[in-house]
Amino acid sequence: xxxxxxxxxxxxxxxxxxxxxxxxxxxxxxxxxxxxxxxxxxxxxxxxxxxxxxxxxxxxxxxxxxxxxxxxxxxxxxxxxxxxxxxxxxxxxxxxxxxxxxxxxxxxxxxxxxxxxxxxxxxxxxxxxxxxxxxxxxxxxxxxxxxxxxxxxxxxxxxxxxxxxxxxxxxxxxxxxxxxxxxxxxxxxxxxxxxxxxxxxxxxxxxxxxxxxxxxxxxxxxxxxxxxxxxxxxxxxxxxxxxxxxxxxxxxxx
Amino acid sequence: xxxxxxxxxxxxxxxxxxxxxxxxxxxxxxxxxxxxxxxxxxxxxxxxxxxxxxxxxxxxxxxxxxxxxxxxxxxxxxxxxxxxxxxxxxxxxxxxxxxxxxxxxxxxxxxxxxxxxxxxxx
Numbered sequence: 001x002x003x004x005x006x007x008x009x010x011x012x013x014x015x016x017x018x019x020x021x022x023x024x025x026x027x028x029x030x031x032x033x034x035x036x037x038x039x040x041x042x043x044x045x046x047x048x049x050x051x052x053x054x055x056x057x058x059x060x061x062x063x064x065x066x067x068x069x070x071x072x073x074x075x076x077x078x079x080x081x082x083x084x085x086x087x088x089x090x091x092x093x094x095x096x097x098x099x100x101x102x103x104x105x106x107x108x109x110x111x112x113x114x115x116x117x118x119x120x121x122x123x124x125x126x127x128x129x130x131x132x133x134x135x136x137x138x139x140x141x142x143x144x145x146x147x148x149x150x151x152x153x154x155x156x157x158x159x160x161x162x163x164x165x166x167x168x169x170x171x172x173x174x175x176x177x178x179x180x181x182x183x184x185x186x187x188x189x190x191x192x193x194x195x196x197x198x199x200x201x202x203x204x205x206x207x208x209x210x211x212x213x214x215x216x217x218x219x220x221x222x223x224x225x226x227x228x229x230x231x232x233x234x235x236x237x238x239x240x241x242x243x244x245x246x247x248x249x250x251x252x253x254x
Numbered sequence: 255x256x257x258x259x260x261x262x263x264x265x266x267x268x269x270x271x272x273x274x275x276x277x278x279x280x281x282x283x284x285x286x287x288x289x290x291x292x293x294x295x296x297x298x299x300x301x302x303x304x305x306x307x308x309x310x311x312x313x314x315x316x317x318x319x320x321x322x323x324x325x326x327x328x329x330x331x332x333x334x335x336x337x338x339x340x341x342x343x344x345x346x347x348x349x350x351x352x353x354x355x356x357x358x359x360x361x362x363x364x365x366x367x368x369x370x371x372x373x374x375x376x
Contacts, residue, residue, distance in 0.1 A: 015361060015364050015365070016360075039361055039365055126365075126368075184362070184365050184369065188358060188362075189358070191357065191358070193304065193307075193354075194303060194304050194307040194308075195304070
């Protein structure tokens with residue numbers, strides 16, 4: 001049985017960029033900052049493409065929610081080997097308040113609409129670090145989930161997923177359709193090369209609105225403040241062992 | 255190919271150094287100007303464009319990469335021997351693979367450091 005896979009990708013601030021917090025503490029500076037695909041989403045896309053190369057998956061649909069620029073992220077996924085894209089258009093103003101709950105509702109609605117039987121997502125995004133979208137999508141669809149996957153094999157009507165758990169690995173078997181979230185060691189994502197990006201321009205990206213899917217994207221969360229992590233305190237140099245001991249005693253370490 | 259390059263990068267100390275910009279590739283301008291289009295011209299241009307694209311992410315910055323890339327190509331602009339051009343293009347392709355491997359490793363390491371800090375390498 002050939003599977004139809006849907007992969008969710010998120011456009012985030014590039015991992016190599018130093019993130020700055022807005023002076024009014026409402027969020028981080030995103031204007032004029034380099035963005036790229038979330039690294040965990042890349043791993044999810046790669047896994048879908050590999051499953052397609054093994055002829056296990058017949059079609060890969062890429063989904064991204066957000067403003068117009070998300071189409072670039074979808075394009076990257078198409079260049080890696082996905083077949084077509086769906087851009088869920090959320091204006092920049094609303095996007096600031098779009099959380100994992102709203103995204104999972106959108107993905108669940110699309111998964112039903114497109115009649116897919118495998119949803120692949122990154123385990124978390126490197127911007128908000130929520131790690132919730134996969135789990136909530138599975139719950140909304142009432143499908144089994146294989147989270148933090150470091151190995152995925154399809155056998156007939158079920159999936160064997162090796163999961164990264166604290167201090168080891170757990171192997172589970174889930175029935176299809178299922179939701180899988182990718183961990184870092186699942187695979188090595190390929191590079192979206194220039195010729196492939198050019199070829200991907202011929203692939204279709206459909207644009208839909210959350211309201212077309214009957215999804216309410218109003219947020220129930222209010223961001224109170226966003227702050228930088230505390231700065232590391234400068235160390236002190238000590239001349240002698242006695243000094244060291246007295247300093248340690250002062251700070252209550254001995 | 256990429257996998258091999260990755261392994262090579264991880265296993266050797268070169269992992270910490272950046273792959274050098276290609277040592278020079280041919281652009282047979284002389285022939286094209288005189289009207290005899292070299293069949294390898296397209297390949298060389300494609301390679302140059304490809305490298306330019308990859309250079310956008312170069313850790314030392316795009317201008318640094320661009321300058322060296324151009325210099326490397328210009329150095330061999332007078333090469334006309336097709337055998338030699340092919341050899342140089344192959345060297346360029348190798349650099350492409352090295353760069354892709356470098357970018358992958360850099361990202362992988364950053365992720366590992368940020369999200370798996372408590373684990374130690376065996």
